[in-house]
Amino acid sequence: MTSKRRDIVREDCRRALAGGTEMLAPLRNSALFVTGGTGFVGTWLTEMIACLNDEHGFNVHVTLMARQCGRFVETAEHLAARKDVTVVLKDVRSVLDLPPETQWIIHAAATPDRRVHASDPVGAVDVIVNGTRAMLVAAVQLSQLRKFLNISSGLIYGTQPWDMPAISESFCGSLDCANVSSGYPEAKRFAETLCAAYQSEHRLIISTVRPFAFIGPYQPLGLPWAGTDFIRDAMLGGPIRVHGDGQTIRSHMYPSDMAYWLLNILVKGRSGQAYNVGSARGVTLAEFAARIADCVPGRPRIEFGVLGERRPPASKRVPDVSLCASALSLGLSTDLDMAIKRTISWNQTT
Amino acid sequence: MKKIIVSDPTLRDGNHALGHQLNVRQMVMYAAASDAAGVAIVEVGHGNGLGASSLQVGESAIEDLAMLGAVRAVLKHAKLGVHIIPGFGTINKNLKPAIEAGVDVVRVASHCTEADTTQRHIGYAREKGRVAYGVLMMSHMAAKEVLLNECRKMESYGAEAVVLMDSAGAYLPADVSERIGFLARNLSIPVGFHGHNNLGMAVANSAAAAEAGATLLDGSARGLGAGAGNTPLEVMIAVLHRMGYSTDVDLYKILDAADLAERHLMPKIPTISSLSIASGLAGVFSGFAKHVERVAAEYGVDAREVFRELGNRKVVAGQEDVAIEVAIELAARKGEEK
Structure with a gap:
């Protein structure tokens, strides 16, 4: 990765940490183990730990476990080469034991890629269910x-009711358990229940986070999500194609804030508590596309329903993050406009 | 007024009917007429799509890039579309240069239960900023629930629409209504339909698809296409307009385009042959016809019976050799009866 890309990410980490590093003090001189460690979440956690170690003397050692590390080595070789980072290639489902010095575990192994959920629903469910079980047994x-x-x-x-402004952690929601599309979220629900069972029976101290949508560096633009699609189309000169009438509402968090929040919840989160992680600022896809277009020279055209769409009902997915704000004093260091600009800038820097 | 996006595969599926021998002059002439009529997408290529020209399925008269470049140059409003079946067409060898040649719409097709094979091609088209459709061929062979799962895979890969192909011309309008309606109710992306005319139902099936929620419809000039042909575009437009749909297509100009195609593209207007009816009833891809005729003659059996048995065995394109096996068995049975 070019030094300019590294600089962008390091600046992002500094900005997130400007909220304070003293709350993260329990991490000093400790060992953190991250499953799914070479993915999007793991990479950003490692960037944040690297910043804490380099600039605040935290002396945290991170072990990243993953099934593959090719992309990680390719896009974050500066992290893979660090002495305070160890990469272990292993399938989370086959974990029997963990480094005995481990004090913190962040279990992030699973793919949020809906292409995998559609093509290999059994595999997607299996990694979550049996991977979580293996990690809890080892923990x-x-x-x-x-x-x-x-x-x-x-x-x-599941589906956020249209008249609900934001989803709070107490909302139970509902999923169609007979629908193959529910495999990923149902497996995640089960994993939460499994954690509750281990907490009850084995007195493990466990907190849960429920991430929403993100936009930022290390997110491959080939992912078929609205944010990545819009940014990629804009960078290609447009048009930015919005499906439907653009009234669907989503919120996006910048990943340096995500990493900062995760570390805070790891250290200070209450055992047995789940925390939403995301931006509470929902925008329509039409507005989102317009903001992205504004950030690109020549302002690419935006097209709606170009394929003669049936205009399915607009949906909404916005988290209520008041629990993180009130209990853990967490906020955003990067707003949506800055997130878009920095994401484009990072992707334009090859 | 509900709008239908019209895609014209005359210069692609029509190539099936002409042994893939359409030349540049014919392509340019027809593409300009279709474009002038207001058709949204003009599809170009070998009958089996990008990269399919071969001894096995027939060699094109001209190379893919020559076709694309020539047609690209005359399209003023219509988007340039291609059909690609992973396996026939590869990303680096076929899709990448096609996109560089100016293709706007990439229709990535697979057998109706094999959508997994389309992921990389759809992803590549989207990465390059092109419109990507997923296409399920021989869709009559799968239940609507299976089709929905396959369509969801394509949607997850980035397909911006999915098209059901009635490759064998086996559907009746009620079948189309059931499948298209089910997909339209359960998918968030547009649904399309590509008809074949083996049972004379292509226009009725296309109209049923529109009524059930399809917003993308394919049609070829005079129905020029594989086997008994596709949905005749000019008839489909007339019917859709009569039903109150908007298509952006000028009826008189598309009638002129069909006349032009009849004069300059086709040695004879596609008709529904007896064997096409047999293949449609059997639900077997029309591309089997030549093989079936040949083996039926060789073993002295009724070609229609060969099709019926092939239908029972649920053969798909690429399994043409099974026709020999079937003909031998039918001949043996015939011998026993004597």
Whole structure:
């Protein structure tokens, strides 16, 4: 990765940490183990830890476990080469034991890629269910473990009612369990229940986070999500194609804030509590596309329903993050416009 | 007024009917007429799509890029579309240069239960900023629930619309209404339909698709296409207008385009042959016709019976050799009866 890309990400981490590093003090001189460690979440966590170590003397050692690390080495070789980072290639489902010095675990192994959910629903479910079980079994053996952070998903809530401004952690929601599309969120729900069972029976200290949508560096623009599609179309000169009438509402968080929030929840989150992680600022896809277009020279054209769409009902997915704000004093260091600009800038820097 | 996006595969599916021998002059002439009529997408290529020209399925008279470049140059409003079946067409060898040649719409097709094969091609087209459709061929062979799952895969890969092909011309309007309606109710992306005319139902099936929620419809001039042909575009437009749909297509100009195609593209207007009816009833891809005729003659059996048995065995394109097996069995049975 070019130094300019590294600089962008390091600046992002500094900006997120400007909210304070003292709350993260329990992490000093400790060992963190991250499953799914070379993915989007793991990479950003590692960037944040690297910043804490380099600029605040935290001396945290991170072990990243993943099935593959090719893309990680390719896009974040500066992290892979660090002495305070160890990469372990292993399938989370086959974990038997963990480094005995591990004090913190962030369990992020799973793919949020809906292409995989559609093509290999059995595999997607299996990684979450059996991977979580394997990690919990291994975690029970650790004598120094201080916290297990389970990364769940904002998708577990199912459809957000249109008249509900934002989804709070207490909303139970509903999923059609007979629908193959529910495999990923149902598995995540089960993983949360499994964590609750281990907490009850084995006295593990476990918090859960439910991430929503993100936009930022390290997100491949080939992912078929609205944010990545719009940015890629804009960078190609447009048009930006919006399906439907653009009234669907989504919110996007910048990943340096995501990493900062995860570390705070890891350290200070209450055991047994779930926390939404995302931006509470929902915007319509029409507005989102317009803001992206504004950030690109020549302002690419935006097209709506170019394929003669049936205009399915607009949907909404916005988290209520007041729990993180009130209990953990967490906020955003990067607003949507800055997130878009920095994402485009990072992707334009090759 | 509900709008239908019209895609014209005359210069692609029509190539099937002409042994893939359309030349540049014919393509340019027809593409200009279709474009002038207001058709949204003009599809170009070998009958089986990009990269399919081969001894096995027939060699094109001209190379893919020559066709695309020539047609690109005359399209003023219509988008330039291609059909690609992963396996026949690869990303680096076929799709990449086609996109560089100016293709706007990439229709990535697979057998109706094999959408998994389309992921990389759809993803590549989207990465390059092109419109990507997923196309399920031989869709009569799968239940609507299976088709929905396959369409959801394509949607997850980035397909911006999915098109059901009635490749064997086996559907009746009620079948179309059931499948298209089910997909339209359960998918968030547009649904399309591509008819074949083996049972004389192509226009009625296309109209049923529109009524059930399809917003993309394919039609070829005079129905020029594989087997008994596609949905005749000019008839489909007339019917859609009569039903109150908007298509952006000028009826008189598309009638002129059909006349032009009849004069300059086709040695004879596609008709529904007896064997096409048999293949439609059997639900077997029309591309089997030549093989079936040949083996039926060789083993002295009724070609229609060969089709019926092939239908029972649910053969798909690429399994043409099974026709020999069937003909041998039918001949043996015939011998026993004597």
